[in-house]
Amino acid sequence: MRVQRRRSLRAIGLLVAAGLLFLLAVDISIRVELLGHLYPDAESAPSAPLALILGAEVYGDGRPSPALSSRLDVGIELLKLGRVHALLMSGGNGTFEIGAMRAYAMARGVSADAILLDAGGERTLASCTQARDAFAAHRLLIVSQEEHMARAVYTCRRIGMDADGVVAQEFTGDRVIVYQVRERFALVLAWLEVNIGAHIGRA
Numbered sequence: 001m002r003v004q005r006r007r008s009l010r011a012i013g014l015l016v017a018a019g020l021l022f023l024l025a026v027d028i029s030i031r032v033e034l035l036g037h038l039y040p041d042a043e044s045a046p047s048a049p050l051a052l053i054l055g056a057e058v059y060g061d062g063r064p065s066p067a068l069s070s071r072l073d074v075g076i077e078l079l080k081l082g083r084v085h086a087l088l089m090s091g092g093n094g095t096f097e098i099g100a101m102r103a104y105a106m107a108r109g110v111s112a113d114a115i116l117l118d119a120g121g122e123r124t125l126a127s128c129t130q131a132r133d134a135f136a137a138h139r140l141l142i143v144s145q146e147e148h149m150a151r152a153v154y155t156c157r158r159i160g161m162d163a164d165g166v167v168a169q170e171f172t173g174d175r176v177i178v179y180q181v182r183e184r185f186a187l188v189l190a191w192l193e194v195n196i197g198a199h200i201g202r203a
Contacts (some may be wrong), residue, residue: 001097001109026191030154037153038146038165040078051075051141052163054133055091055121055153058100067145070169072104074143078166079114084141086114088131090121116124124148124186125193130158145170151190156193167201 039045053075056068064072074089087105091097098117105115116135121127131137138164142152149165156163 024186042074045083047083048139048141050086050088051078051143053142055097058097062105064100070141074168088116090118090127092122093121100102109201115146124152125155132161140167143168151187155190
């Protein structure tokens, strides 16, 4: 019985180690591929026709969460600096999320003509696909928190877009750990979707 238990624990340990190694390999491969495509702020960002602002939580009263407000602030700054000519706001939950994003930007002086809305961005891959197919975006900047932004840039570039990323202020408070753990798993899912999934779809 003890021998069996030791073997089971060893097998579990090997599986965990293999999973961690795979996660590390995915992370390293993505970071290497993104060298030269990630920017710390709006001032250092290159130019592009538009900025893709990825959606996040909106409170019941219509206020964007701090994470989303930070993304929108960076997008607005990109617009004011002349780095981009329009903001593509992408989110799910019908028009509630993108409506709140639009209202926030317009309250800060952004013209309605400079705002594009995508209600089909339930997931990061969907936001990238929508930008490419529905809005004919081949060159763009992506704005989100660092981990999510890097994943989004990788996803968009892998489906044929010339994408760079600009960092928005990171999450704070008691949700940081949840965000970091979620992003680790989301990174692997993104890698599988645009590499393994794409090949399966063509098979």
